[in-house]
Amino acid sequence: MxxxxxxGVLNGHRGIGQTVTGxxxxxxxxxxxxxxxDRLKGKFSRPQxxxxxxSYVGKILILNAAKGGVASAWMLKEMxxxxxxxxxLVLNFANPIMAQGAAYADLPLLDRFERDVTxxxxxxxxxxxxxxxGTLTIIEKK
Amino acid sequence: MRLSxxxxxxxxxxxxxxxxxxxxxxxxxxDFFDAEDCVEVAQVHLMADTESLGEDGVLFLEKxxxxxxxxxxxxxxxxxxxxxxxxxxxxxxGQSEGxxxxxxxxxxxxRALGVMMTDTCINYQTIMPPVLGEHLAxxxxxxxxxxxxxxxxxxxxxxxxxxxxSALTGRAPRYGFHLxxxxxxxxxxxxxxxxxxxxEWGALGGVVGRHMESYWDVPVxxxxxxxxxxxxxxxxxxxxxxxxYGSTALFHMVGVTPxxxxxxxxxxxxxxxxxxxxxxxxxxxxxxYWPDDDVVDVVVFAAPQLSLxxxxxxxxxxxxxxxxxxxxxxxxxxxxxxxxxxxMGVTAKIEGAGGMLLQGVCFxxxxxxxxxxxxxxxxxxxxxxxxxxxxxGYGYEPVLAPLERCVESAIQGRLVR
Numbered sequence: 440m441x442x443x444x445x446x447g448v449l450n451g452h453r454g455i456g457q458t459v460t461g462x463x464x465x466x467x468x469x470x471x472x473x474x475x476x477d478r479l480k481g482k483f484s485r486p487q488x489x490x491x492x493x494s495y496v497g498k499i500l501i502l503n504a505a506k507g508g509v510a511s512a513w514m515l516k517e518m519x520x521x522x523x524x525x526x527x528l529v530l531n532f533a534n535p536i537m538a539q540g541a542a543y544a545d546l547p548l549l550d551r552f553e554r555d556v557t558x559x560x561x562x563x564x565x566x567x568x569x570x571x572x573g574t575l576t577i578i579e580k581k
Numbered sequence: 582m583r584l585s586x587x588x589x590x591x592x593x594x595x596x597x598x599x600x601x602x603x604x605x606x607x608x609x610x611x612d613f614f615d616a617e618d619c620v621e622v623a624q625v626h627l628m629a630d631t632e633s634l635g636e637d638g639v640l641f642l643e644k645x646x647x648x649x650x651x652x653x654x655x656x657x658x659x660x661x662x663x664x665x666x667x668x669x670x671x672x673x674x675g676q677s678e679g680x681x682x683x684x685x686x687x688x689x690x691x692r693a694l695g696v697m698m699t700d701t702c703i704n705y706q707t708i709m710p711p712v713l714g715e716h717l718a719x720x721x722x723x724x725x726x727x728x729x730x731x732x733x734x735x736x737x738x739x740x741x742x743x744x745x746x747s748a749l750t751g752r753a754p755r756y757g758f759h760l761x762x763x764x765x766x767x768x769x770x771x772x773x774x775x776x777x778x779x780x781e782w783g784a785l786g787g788v789v790g791r792h793m794e795s796y797w798d799v800p801v802x803x804x805x806x807x808x809x810x811x812x813x814x815x816x817x818x819x820x821x822x823x824x825x826y827g828s829t830a831l832f833h834m835v836g837v838t839p840x841x842x843x844x845x846x847x848x849x850x851x852x853x854x855x856x857x858x859x860x861x862x863x864x865x866x867x868x869x870y871w872p873d874d875d876v877v878d879v880v881v882f883a884a885p886q887l888s889l890x891x892x893x894x895x896x897x898x899x900x901x902x903x904x905x906x907x908x909x910x911x912x913x914x915x916x917x918x919x920x921x922x923x924x925m926g927v928t929a930k931i932e933g934a935g936g937m938l939l940q941g942v943c944f945x946x947x948x949x950x951x952x953x954x955x956x957x958x959x960x961x962x963x964x965x966x967x968x969x970x971x972x973x974g975y976g977y978e979p980v981l982a983p984l985e986r987c988v989e990s991a992i993q994g995r996l997v998r
Binding site for chain 2: 452453454455469471473474475476477484485486487504505506507508509510511512513516517520521531532534535539540543548
């Protein structure tokens with residue numbers, strides 16, 4: 440599979456933000472900026488999280504559902520102001536907090552796909568996130 | 582989204598940049614969730630602790646505060662969630678002058694906008710309780726789930742920028758829990774165990790929350806007889822934990838909450854009946870956090886802030902006793918409850934035993950990682966399942982225990998089961 444192009448397009452709901460391309464960081468786990476991250480170091484810090492210890496900075500972060508509290512609405516922009524944010528956030532199910540945080544931060548956000556996005560994409564894949572079209576395109580499989 | 586003339590005018594900038602920014606946020610989020618139009622909200626609960634804001638967020642608030650009064654003033658009553666600094670205690674907690682300065686700037690900016698600095702997450706108990714059917718913009722998961730579920734009001738989770746947008750416009754996009762359709766129960770839980778204390782109520786919230794697949798899942802609980810009717814504080818702990826573990830903003834409890842009071846709760850077409858929750862499930866939830874040793878560094882009562890009843894119980898257990906020198910005990914309350922606690926001798930009992938009663942803050946919103954590193958705290962005991970869920974990501978090892986055992990652990994200097 441390595442190096443193949445045109446692996447497919449996943450259709451989701453219309454999202455928020457601009458089109459971006461980047462390397463995917465994927466896990467079948469959930470997401471909250473406050474609960475899961477050491478935002479100063481740019482790493483997942485919650486011991487139970489499947490991405491514990493991994494850096495999310497500059498990655499297309501692909502996870503299952505938004506969880507936790509309301510802090511992510513501020514934190515996404517705060518992280519991006521220090522160039523310590525992800526490049527885009529892709530979830531099976533966002534919640535209002537992630538949408539509000541993405542809107543405030545101008546962070547590309549996509550969700551509600553026709554199939555489980557955490558199974559369709561693998562860490563290291565190069566993907567394009569197009570919020571206006573509501574699509575995630577796998578450009579290159581790892 | 583369909584906007585009224587006034588909403589369009591706000592969006593166009595006719596009433597200044599702050600209201601234009603606010604309407605832009607509302608439309609972006611409304612479009613994302615297919616909202617058809619806006620609701621008018623009666624009050625706003627605004628979460629904006631300085632840990633979440635950072636320098637970037639504070640600069641944004643200061644920018645808003647720099648506009649003329651008629652352009653920057655909030656349009657509906659707007660109250661604040663807990664802050665990050667208690668100015669009487671921050672030095673003792675190892676918080677920096679930089680953190681305190683950020684807090685002062687934030688408070689100044691909010692005051693310039695006309696925000697009421699209530700600094701509480703239990704505004705639904707202490708400030709202005711919402712009423713059935715009222716549309717709100719609440720920005721704390723605990724206040725949202727309580728207002729939606731126990732009081733029958735209507736709000737989505739509205740994080741800081743979004744709640745601020747509602748404050749500046751008096752509007753919120755009409756989607757999610759503003760709509761009857763989204764308030765229908767989806768997962769039905771029979772509960773065979775009557776929770777005995779706040780820790781168990783929180784554990785029940787955690788157990789249910791872990792079954793929630795997304796924000797849109799609404800659980801329905803059927804408590805098996807002979808449960809005593811739950812109190813406001815018990816539902817507070819249950820809801821806060823459910824919201825934390827599940828990202829859940831609404832629950833129905835048959836015979837307890839208004840939309841399920843007579844047993845005829847509205848359900849989705851194909852609701853899922855879940856396995857009954859037993860005493861063993863609650864026990865297993867709590868046990869999973871217990872360590873093999875009995876070390877404890879700090880005991881924390883917070884998340885949510887304690888009611889006057891809860892803090893009085895802590896005070897009575899501490900009265901005339903002394904907290905072990907190896908352990909710190911912290912409790913957080915709203916300024917209103919702190920004032921009452923001062924008047925009623927509650928504060929004196931806690932401080933007399935060596936405890937710290939903080940006002941207007943909540944432990945996890947205070948840069949808890951930096952506090953832990955400054956004080957050398959790792960093992961944290963609490964009766965809040967919500968705090969247990971959050972604080973692990975901040976480098977702590979949390980333990981969930983009933984209130985009286987948390988107090989006893991602080992007295993004895995070791996975890997008491």
